Amino acid sequence: MAALARTYRLGEDDDLGIVAGNRICGELSTIAALIATVSIISGWPAIAADILLSERKSGYQFLARETRAMQDDDTANPGMLWVLDGEALWNRKVGKANKSCADCHNDASTSMKGVAARYPAFNEAANRPIDLEQRINICRTDQQNATPLLFESNEMLALAGFVGRQSRGMPIAVSDDERTKPFIQAGRAMFGRRQGQLNLSCAQCHDDNWGAKLAGVSVPQGHPTGYPLYRLEWQAMGSLQRRLRNCLIGMRAQAYTFGAPEYVNLELFLMWRARGMAIETPAVRP
Amino acid sequence: MARILINVPPKAKRGDVIEIKTLISHDMESGYRPDNVGKTIPRDIISLFVATYNGAEIFRAELHPAIAANPFLSFTTIATESGRIDFKWTGDNEFLATETALIAVE
Numbered sequence: 239m240a241a242l243a244r245t246y247r248l249g250e251d252d253d254l255g256i257v258a259g260n261r262i263c264g265e266l267s268t269i270a271a272l273i274a275t276v277s278i279i280s281g282w283p284a285i286a287a288d289i290l291l292s293e294r295k296s297g298y299q300f301l302a303r304e305t306r307a308m309q310d311d312d313t314a315n316p317g318m319l320w321v322l323d324g325e326a327l328w329n330r331k332v333g334k335a336n337k338s339c340a341d342c343h344n345d346a347s348t349s350m351k352g353v354a355a356r357y358p359a360f361n362e363a364a365n366r367p368i369d370l371e372q373r374i375n376i377c378r379t380d381q382q383n384a385t386p387l388l389f390e391s392n393e394m395l396a397l398a399g400f401v402g403r404q405s406r407g408m409p410i411a412v413s414d415d416e417r418t419k420p421f422i423q424a425g426r427a428m429f430g431r432r433q434g435q436l437n438l439s440c441a442q443c444h445d446d447n448w449g450a451k452l453a454g455v456s457v458p459q460g461h462p463t464g465y466p467l468y469r470l471e472w473q474a475m476g477s478l479q480r481r482l483r484n485c486l487i488g489m490r491a492q493a494y495t496f497g498a499p500e501y502v503n504l505e506l507f508l509m510w511r512a513r514g515m516a517i518e519t520p521a522v523r524p
Numbered sequence: 525m526a527r528i529l530i531n532v533p534p535k536a537k538r539g540d541v542i543e544i545k546t547l548i549s550h551d552m553e554s555g556y557r558p559d560n561v562g563k564t565i566p567r568d569i570i571s572l573f574v575a576t577y578n579g580a581e582i583f584r585a586e587l588h589p590a591i592a593a594n595p596f597l598s599f600t601t602i603a604t605e606s607g608r609i610d611f612k613w614t615g616d617n618e619f620l621a622t623e624t625a626l627i628a629v630e
Contacts, residue, residue: 312529
């Protein structure tokens, strides 16, 4: 499995080293230009107004025709390479328990249908919401008695992609109840909070300036409809947390470690914000 | 083994122009990138792709370090007769991957 053996590609978002320097500077100067433009407007609101439900657009709708064609055709969508690996992993026995995912969950096309659309979901043991990747790792440790998979490892992306693929076309429906509400609120607060050296909030780009251009690419509304997804710039599959890390580094904010509760809160808020929109996993994005 | 996705129409009319799409998982490591301690990662790319239609070559592509990971190649040919289309990717470190698609021409 070449795809699984693949080393994590050092990219502009992944490292603050020399490799990353030029591209980050490019993105930052564009962000700086954007700030220069918007800071002229006095009284810039700290928390922007929500996008109306009827005006929401998936990142897909901002794609070039060629990129849409890649996503639409399962034989041209490179994310499907990971999904195929995920299918193989689903059926492979692992761990001291010598059990495969399929031994408990059987046919993923029925048992996993709609699951990705409900995550992050509240977990009793953790007493907080967990995302799909964390849920997979709970199965790994508790049921299969195997070592947890690393965040952003090809194995994790393959399994999450395979599970996500089973919900394609289904509406996002994270739980919005008494237990999850405080975490959705925490995610919303983070979304609206200015942070980093550029003093930007997520909302300033994704609520107020979607449709504008940043580094030649359209600023999307930031609905996580297609994760894990294949990003052409990454030349690889990546999770929503990698995307969030990418944005945080672009804002010159300190990124959290993968799996941090702050990320999961934000993921939960973003999924709630995208409620009712269709899952596209594995999506393709520039 | 590398993952391969192929799209060849299973049926075509004789003389039709058909589009063939191929996608293969490969790092396409350029040989110019440093790793996290500054050491150059050795080149590891697919360097040649060849497609044959019932044994006759119909398409060939030479790949170089600037080609992105997971190369996607699409090309057209004329459906002449029923049979098989074979695809072969070769590259660094004795990389070899093959795939076959069948086509019925009426």
